Amino acid sequence: MMPRWKGKGLQAKANADPMSKIVSQLQSSLIQFETRGLLSSCSVLVEVDAELADLLNRSCFGRPRITAQEDKQWFQLDMEEAFYLCFSLKCLKVIGEDGSIKSNEELWDYFKSKKLVFPVSYKVYSHLRHKNWVVRSGLQYGVDFVAYRHHPALVHSEYAVLALSEGDNDLNGRLRVWSDVHCTVRLCGSVAKTLLTVIVNSNNQGANSPSCLEHYTVEQRTITRWNPERSREDQTGPKNGTKKGVTRF
Secondary structure (H helix, E strand, O other): OOOOEOOOOHHHHHHHOOHHHHHHHHHHHHHHOOOEEEEEOOEEEEEEOHHHHHHHHHHOOOEEEOOOOOOOEEEEEEHHHHHHHHHHOOOOEEEOOOOOEOOHHHHHHHHHHHOOOHHHHHHHHHHHHHOOOEEEEOHHHOOOEEEEOOOOOOEOOOEEEEEEEOOOOOOOOOOOOHHHHHHHHHHHHHOOOEEEEEEEEOOOOOOOOHHHHHHOEEEEEEEEEOOHHHOOOOOOOOOOOEEEEEOOO
């Protein structure tokens, strides 16, 4: 599926201002101002000025949160977003409810206690982010994430992403039977997205600390419907069902 830009000239605009450059600017600003976030249940709240709010918006981290304090702006980061800024980019410190700055290990344990599959979902999130995809929640589409080529204001999301773990001990238990696959693929097709499964193999490293992530490996697979109307001349293709392929970004 080709990228669906939302207007003329927007692809050129995105190419002139790549996401990697914007994220680098955000990283520098967060470090410069020694930005700190506040741990709040399953998210992290960050107080920002107008400049930082603009960078967070452009880089697609968090969402603005409306408060009664007109002189302050707050952004709410999801767990994966907050940990990516803390652990991967090393540009954000998070303060816990006790007022102390949390280490990466403490944050890791806390997020795991809130979300059992956090190690897998974070590996998938960081994997896509490292490749300069914009990654947002896919809750409204029944998946873990949606992936955009650039800012959602410029282009529609291309992929509906499921984060899965390798082997029979998959904690999320999705796509176990073909009916699940068909339903998910049809839903993705109805909203013009390709289903992307990112399968994480822990390689028997466990999940005791974030250092295990460097030993995790991922495999990407796209799953699409086979359309017989487009494949009449292809006598060697599958007879029915879905078509799978390994995708390299």
